[in-house]
């Protein structure tokens with residue numbers, strides 16, 4: 059089995075996000091970057107498939123600047139065999155469509171049975187890439203997956219939707235986006251972290267992939283801080299009194315029921 | 316101005332979901348701002364059963380795609396039929412319903428239409444002659460303002476409960492066009508839909524969420540929250556923090572937050588939840604937030620509109636008592 063995992067380096071979930079004076083980017087100083095949590099699920103699932111099917115290979119692919127090598131090392135330490143890192147400075151600020159075109163072009167140079175991606179990257183929070191490469195590669199896509207079973211050359215996938223789980227039968231190759239619940243990502247052992255340092259990260263450029271149209275179809279007009287919430291009110295008193303007051307507020311002031 | 320505004324709608328289990336009406340409202344808003352026509356592509360095994368839903372919503376025309384296989388969501392079918400219908404129209408805007416299926420479709424359509432893609436839109440305005448779409452990014456720590464690049468088509472997804480759905484008005488019923496549907500067999504198909512026994516309302520669809528965290532101490536104690544939900548009745552459901560989910564007290568379907576679901580209900584009540592940043596990003600856009608926590612310093616109070624500093628095992632039963640009293 060040949061597996062590709064699309065990974066992105068993103069700010070840690072705890073990171074304080076400040077808007078850069080340009081108003082069009084975030085200020086990266088002091089931010090700790092990590093492997094996107096949803097991509098960890100993808101890497102873990104790929105590595106588990108490989109552990110069951112020993113002649114498999116797992117290749118992690120990322121588009122990102124120099125710093126994103128660190129996220130790549132995390133994926134390699136979890137058990138991915140090799141990495142591909144795509145970048146050139148013209149990609150700063152490129153939208154999901156451009157990234158998807160590059161990832162599809164990179165996938166096109168490789169053999170694959172499954173491509174894992176994350177439900178969304180927790181920086182832009184879009185969930186756009188999986189569907190886009192599905193179209194570009196003419197390969198089926200199933201999103202929000204919490205269970206993968208492979209048998210008889212097919213994937214049986216469980217997709218979580220509002221209020222239900224859908225079991226989707228899908229031929230290979232296919233693209234699967236990972237949702238929490240798929241697995242518990244491992245913590246790489248020290249020895250695997252050391253081994254990861256020796257694994258190859260192949261660096262590529264858009265030109266090297268033959269992609270020349272790098273124009274985003276969306277324009278970032280600006281960024282602003284989220285609206286702040288007005289200070290809240292503490293309802294004083296014994297539990298019974300406070301409960302009565304709360305129910306009154308919700309009924310009479312907020313009118314939710 | 317060559318393009319139109321399209322909404323891409325389908326049915327689920329034969330129903331016309333509320334998110335469709337929201338998509339129509341968003342589509343209408345964009346159509347009004349851009350001076351374009353609002354057109355719907357509607358996919359279903361039985362679309363004619365729902366034609367009344369389109370009346371009074373500013374829709375000019377509905378293209379009906381009827382076929383048994385369209386009764387269940389299928390990305391390849393919906394994607395290809397939509398792309399064939401719309402083609403590469405310049406500056407069209409395609410609005411998708413705010414659910415998992417809509418989101419799965421979005422990236423596919425954007426790539427197929429050569430369009431940009433804005434997901435999770437929470438507000439639409441006009442700036443400098445452009446329609447600007449606001450959306451939260453970085454888990455809601457930043458609001459991005461995006462526009463379609465000059466001449467580009469755009470696919471727009473939005474956050475549920477972010478746009479008001481007005482009552483149908485007097486604009487009447489749209490023209491309908493029956494389309495012939497020809498599809499190739501899809502490579503990925505739904506073979507089974509599992510609904511948990513007595514399935515609770517999903518947190519993303521609920522108007523009121525009573526959420527519990529580690530403060531509940533054990534899974535069985537969620538019955539306290541369930542009792543309150545039952546007293547509130549329709550539109551209410553139980554949510555959970557990741558701690559509660561990881562402890563096995565609640566199904567991960569109910570998890571609110573960064574790795575769970577992002578919700579914006581009318582009312583969110585956090586019981587025994589500390590308010591870690593990864594939780595806040597999932598619920599801080601709720602219209603009204605109530606926090607019940609015994610620790611007055613708990614972070615959750617920073618986002619709460621109303622707070623009760625106290626023990627959930629006393630406060631929640633007291634709320635239930637009061638609810639029973641006012642209901643009779």
Ligand SMILES: Cc1cc2nc3c(=O)[nH]c(=O)nc-3n(C[C@H](O)[C@H](O)[C@H](O)COP(=O)(O)OP(=O)(O)OC[C@H]3O[C@@H](n4cnc5c(N)ncnc54)[C@H](O)[C@@H]3O)c2cc1C
Nearest residue numbers: 528529530556557558572573574575587588589593609627
């Ligand atoms: C990558 C990543 C993703 C994450 N994603 C999510 C996510 O999606 N959703 C999420 O929720 N978390 C997420 N987390 C976890 C998050 O950081 C917190 O650990 C979690 O939200 C804490 O859950 P909690 O508030 O229930 O528990 P705690 O933080 O332990 O808080 C329990 C609270 O209950 C109060 N309490 C205890 N007993 C009582 C009582 N009797 N009466 C009243 N109050 C009481 C305490 O004062 C305390 O404030 C994520 C973390 C990471 C690193």
Ligand SMILES: Nc1ncnc2c1ncn2[C@@H]1O[C@H](COP(=O)(O)O)[C@@H](O)[C@H]1O
Nearest residue numbers: 064120121175176178179184185186187
């Ligand atoms: N720059 C990138 N490099 C590699 N993979 C990416 C990149 N951006 C997004 N992806 C993949 O696509 C998924 C969804 O990302 P997004 O559509 O940006 O929310 C991520 O979880 C990754 O698996």
